[in-house]
Amino acid sequence: MLDQKLISLLRCPIxxxxxxxxxxxxxxxxNQAIAAGSLRDRHDxxxxxxxxxxxxxxxxxxxxPIREGIxxxxxxxAIDL
Structure with a gap:
């Protein structure tokens, strides 16, 4: 999906x-949790x-999250797992 070289440069902002x-x-x-309406991001x-x-x-x-390649x-x- 994304270029592996790009991914290797990225770091978690937290x-x-x-x-x-x-x-x-x-x-x-x-995606199942999103469809069920039970998922919230870190900003609630x-x-x-x-x-x-x-x-x-x-x-x-x-x-x-990655949406439309971005x-x-x-x-x-961020989505806590």
């Missing part, structure tokens, strides 16, 4: 760890748009 593409199983789980806003992918922090405790690295828009 903890500074390297980011990597989230597994499809994580993305599926996130309800998430209503499904994600195409995500960038996970090193410990895989949060992802940054990652959002805004800390408040």
């Amino acid at each position: 903890d500074g760890t390297p980011l990597k593409e989230a597994d499809s199983s994580i993305i599926d789980r996130v 806003q309800k998430i209503s748009r499904p994600v195409d992918g995500g960038l996970a922090n090193q410990s895989q405790t949060r992802i940054y 990652p959002s690295l805004v800390a408040d828009e």
Whole structure:
């Protein structure tokens, strides 16, 4: 989806760890929670748009959504897993 060279340069804005593409199983789980209306971002806003992918922090405790090929690295828009 995203260029691996670009991904290798990106860091989590919250903890500074390297980011990597989230597994499809994580993305599926996130989209199921969005469809159920039970997912909120770190700013406590309800998430209503499904994600195409995500960038996970090193410990895989949060992802940054990718929609239409564009990652959002805004800390408040991160999704805690």
